[in-house]
Amino acid sequence: MSALIAFDAAARHASITRAADELALTESAVSRQISQLEDQLGVQLFHRIKKRLSLTRAGTAYARDIAGTLERLEKDTRDVMANEGEGGTLEIAVLPTVGSQWLIPRMSDLYEQQPKMTVNLSARSSRFLFSETSFDGALCFGSASWPGAQSDFLFEEELFVVAGPRLLQQHASPPWSPDTVLSGRLLHLVTRPDAWGSWAAAHGGGASNLLKGPRFETQSMVIGAACAGQGLALLPRFLIETPLQRGDLQIVCDLSLRSEGSYYFAYPEEKTGEPQLDVFRAWLQEHARRFREGAPAVDAPTPP
8 A cells, every 4th residue: 555655646746756755755765665566566657767757658547546546545534534433425416506506505404314424515517427436426407317327306497587687777677578588698508508599499589699698617607697787597596596586686588498308316326225325315305395396495594
């Protein structure tokens, strides 16, 4: 293990000196550990030209694998220390804005029911292969199909046209017609490039250029731009309740759009039946049911 740690540090820094500084060892100790590792493997891991150090092709591949292994060991160690040997930790990927506006306000209820459980949340805007990550599950949007995974349905989505006060001052009072909406600057979500086209097709809008306007990576960015009066946004109401109540946004058209996709919780097939994941799935299903029925989030913060 000491040799692997020395190799990892030297590979990251491309320097024995900097690796020795990081590990609080002498340069000769680091060099000796790497040489012993190469002897054990029977493979040269570094090119050594004078004082320059560079990875061989085998060393590059091995460094990538070792870095992932050491990272997982560190994570597992942090988890067992954080849980003091009890409870469990889940790694969950979540759409950034859905995570901050929908999931996190409900998490207090989970911790009240499961005080020894820890759920780490990471933002992911696009799908990935579970086999290439350490995630136990992901709250996602789209279809239920996910390679190597099972999916639980959570809820559907309805999109509304909204604008901020600055933009509203430049037009007649709502409700606006489809042509009025589509004549303005449209704000786009990168992962939903066809949203405005679907809205226009559903409501008979004119043949405007539906690709005009800036694009944003996350819904929170779209919400911020709409609040600042930079254009019209097509957003699910459950993500903008607070801006609507504050008056930072207003629904400007009576015509909405039911999204083709829905929200799901996906998890790796091989994790089916794991106790901690089953507890989280059951809790999430219950809150999704309450949400579909119109119930507010438990302990959700009151908008200022």
